[in-house]
Amino acid sequence: MLHVLAGAGEVPIAPQPMLYRSPDCAHREMAGPLLPSRTAIFIEGFARAPLYRVVEGCVATFQTLADGRRQVIDLVGPGRLIGLGAGARNRHSAETLGFTRLHLVAEPLAANDLEAALTETLARSQALAMLLGRKTAPERVASAVLDLADQFGRPARQGKRGAVTFHLYPSRGDLADWLGLTVETVSRCFTRLKKAGLIDVKHNDLVTLLEPGNLARVAAGNHALS
Amino acid sequence: MLHVLAGAGEVPIAPQPMLYRSPDCAHREMAGPLLPSRTAIFIEGFARAPLYRVVEGCVATFQTLADGRRQVIDLVGPGRLIGLGAGARNRHSAETLGFTRLHLVAEPLAANDLEAALTETLARSQALAMLLGRKTAPERVASAVLDLADQFGRPARQGKRGAVTFHLYPSRGDLADWLGLTVETVSRCFTRLKKAGLIDVKHNDLVTLLEPGNLARVAAGNHALS
DNA sequence: CGGAGCTTTGACACGACTCAACGTGGGTGG
DNA sequence: CCACCCACGTTGAGTCGTGTCAAAGCTCCG
Numbered sequence: 054m055l056h057v058l059a060g061a062g063e064v065p066i067a068p069q070p071m072l073y074r075s076p077d078c079a080h081r082e083m084a085g086p087l088l089p090s091r092t093a094i095f096i097e098g099f100a101r102a103p104l105y106r107v108v109e110g111c112v113a114t115f116q117t118l119a120d121g122r123r124q125v126i127d128l129v130g131p132g133r134l135i136g137l138g139a140g141a142r143n144r145h146s147a148e149t150l151g152f153t154r155l156h157l158v159a160e161p162l163a164a165n166d167l168e169a170a171l172t173e174t175l176a177r178s179q180a181l182a183m184l185l186g187r188k189t190a191p192e193r194v195a196s197a198v199l200d201l202a203d204q205f206g207r208p209a210r211q212g213k214r215g216a217v218t219f220h221l222y223p224s225r226g227d228l229a230d231w232l233g234l235t236v237e238t239v240s241r242c243f244t245r246l247k248k249a250g251l252i253d254v255k256h257n258d259l260v261t262l263l264e265p266g267n268l269a270r271v272a273a274g275n276h277a278l279s
Numbered sequence: 280m281l282h283v284l285a286g287a288g289e290v291p292i293a294p295q296p297m298l299y300r301s302p303d304c305a306h307r308e309m310a311g312p313l314l315p316s317r318t319a320i321f322i323e324g325f326a327r328a329p330l331y332r333v334v335e336g337c338v339a340t341f342q343t344l345a346d347g348r349r350q351v352i353d354l355v356g357p358g359r360l361i362g363l364g365a366g367a368r369n370r371h372s373a374e375t376l377g378f379t380r381l382h383l384v385a386e387p388l389a390a391n392d393l394e395a396a397l398t399e400t401l402a403r404s405q406a407l408a409m410l411l412g413r414k415t416a417p418e419r420v421a422s423a424v425l426d427l428a429d430q431f432g433r434p435a436r437q438g439k440r441g442a443v444t445f446h447l448y449p450s451r452g453d454l455a456d457w458l459g460l461t462v463e464t465v466s467r468c469f470t471r472l473k474k475a476g477l478i479d480v481k482h483n484d485l486v487t488l489l490e491p492g493n494l495a496r497v498a499a500g501n502h503a504l505s
Numbered sequence: 506c507g508g509a510g511c512t513t514t515g516a517c518a519c520g521a522c523t524c525a526a527c528g529t530g531g532g533t534g535g
Numbered sequence: 536c537c538a539c540c541c542a543c544g545t546t547g548a549g550t551c552g553t554g555t556c557a558a559a560g561c562t563c564c565g
Contacts, residue, residue, distance in 0.1 A: 124412045179352050237544095244545075
């Protein structure tokens with residue numbers, strides 16, 4: 054379990070992510086292999102890991118308390134960076150959810166790009182604080198679905214025009230640790246969203262937004278569920 | 280009330296903070312007057328405000344939902360910056376808690392300093408997410424007391440050596456909005472911390488840490504209260 | 506002395522958690 | 536191929552922590 058390692062601030066050696074480096078590659082970013090689900094990219098407290106960009110798949114960043122309580126800080130989809138935040142040691146752990154490909158960001162980022170990436174991460178973290186501190190369980194789940202649709206969505210092949218479908222990488226447990234809830238509460242909220250006709254879920258990991266407007270209203274607290 | 284203005288993303292004009300600019304000042308940062316309590320420094324959604332450094336006093340940064348729910352993102356003490364986070368509009372509001380003096384940061388920060396400040400803000404925001412998502416009410420209040428002691432504390436004049444005393448700028452309501460609780464719950468937790476002999480509170484705004492070690496243990500969830 | 510604002514305390518309600526049982530889907534080995 | 540297992544998800548019943556509502560206390564200040 055990662056929990057055993059997570060609190061170990063004194064461990065000085067970084068784990069070696071299995072990233073491919075082509076020796077003659079002149080590109081700024083080098084593609085890695087397709088990592089399986091639940092692969093640890095880096096671990097809180099270990100010596101600082103390099104910067105990666107998610108190319109496909111999904112990465113969760115999280116912190117854990119000494120007693121095992123876990124808080125997912127962010128779910129990171131294609132195009133975004135992981136490993137931001139300077140310092141000698143990683144501020145959080147990161148692991149893949151589902152098959153994921155990363156690019157190693159070899160050269161240091163331009164100051165502007167770095168600032169922009171940090172700013173976006175900061176804005177997302179503050180939005181998460183708002184969600185965790187002041188939103189109800191259904192509002193949290195609706196907000197999460199909208200966020201994931203934004204990151205992973207593509208127009209649905211069939212059905213209503215404008216409908217968005219996405220692959221749900223995080224498990225109910227991952228969502229619970231992201232939203233400050235329990236697995237059961239997340240599951241119950243999904244059921245309610247389904248029964249209200251706002252979303253459709255197939256095989257537990259394929260989500261379709263049926264009424265994005267009403268879903269946004271639920272996320273904002275302007276629309277109660279059943 | 281600020282709540283009326285807070286959601287107004289379309290308002291293009293920034294309020295003019297009453298900051299003193301000495302015309303012949305060659306310094307990089309210019310001192311302002313002593314601002315009274317509850318002075319708005321900038322407001323979420325308005326055109327981007329400049330960068331300020333808190334010199335004395337305390338500033339709260341916060342976001343509000345359309346229905347008035349408020350989440351304090353950070354309480355900022357002397358030495359730290361407010362107004363970080365690029366973009367056309369302010370990502371959050373900021374107001375003074377108690378008499379506060381700011382310095383206007385006139386020249387753009389060096390890239391390194393900016394990155395360091397952003398990184399620290401990000402780390403604090405992520406710690407807040409951990410607190411909001413996974414800690415109980417007593418743990419949250421104990422964590423808050425320790426954080427404020429760190430930012431505002433000085434060695435207590437009398438009594439036990441090593442004891443730290445600090446002026447509590449935020450009201451119970453501010454603390455509640457920071458910690459994702461209600462005023463009543465914050466008050467009850469303070470009472471419990473006092474009865475357990477971990478802290479002492481005089482005049483509702485002067486806090487002394489009597490047993491920092493046990494307080495830290497409560498904050499981490501290793502020590503229950505009464 | 507009186508009022509306003511903040512804090513504290515108590516009684517009660519409710520939303521989310523806990524515990525437990527059951528269902529489901531995907532892998533594995535006989 | 537089917538039986539079995541295991542991890543994950545769902546659902547239900549009951550508990551508990553925190554929120555809500557109400558009232559009283561405290562402090563400052565006119």
